[in-house]
Amino acid sequence: GNSVTQMEGPVTLSEEAFLTINCTYTATGYPSLFWYVQYPGEGLQLLLKATKADDKGSNKGFEATYRKETTSFHLEKGSVQVSDSAVYFCALRANAGGTSYGKLTFGQGTILTVHP
């Protein structure tokens, strides 16, 4: 079945540090890949996505590139801010047909804390 594995956290950084959160996946076919973010007390929000191999998703200074050869979708940001402190979830959506098409499979989440 489909699965997503994220780097074990939590991650603690100083402001302006470089961020990488690793994500690898297992899926048949060509899934779409997503990063969701959950700020304290809020619901999950889509951060960025990529729908095919070599696509780069980007938003709010975050980037992730869909690497089919390594089945990875690592999240990066060049300079984090205190306001980036949140839980980050990698997810995939199968693109095959059938009734499972559309639902998301999530990784376990990575807690990011950024200190001033």
Place this chain on the structure above:
Amino acid sequence: DTGVSQNPRHKITKRGQNVTFRCDPISEHNRLYWYRQTLGQGPEFLTYFQNEAQLEKSRLLSDRFSAERPKGSFSTLEIQRTEQGDSAMYLCASSLFGGRYTGELFFGEGSRLTVL
């Protein structure tokens, strides 16, 4: 605000009692998903509807759990004879799916269940 709305936000109950959660999706969205999230884990898929039809149920959804979406709008998730292991955050998401719509999921803030 026209986002996904969930009620109640918090529910504390005693073991053996029944609880019901309600989700109001974004009005034009035809798909509605239920997920469960426990501390330190990513959301786990429970079930989803397309309009009023329940198209898939996870094996996680025991026979004590039932979900409905009677008119293809709001949905309810009922848990009968609650157990302590049911304590979790129950997340609802909706999407517009089909045709040119890519089915991006929009999440509510969740309903937290504590079973004593």
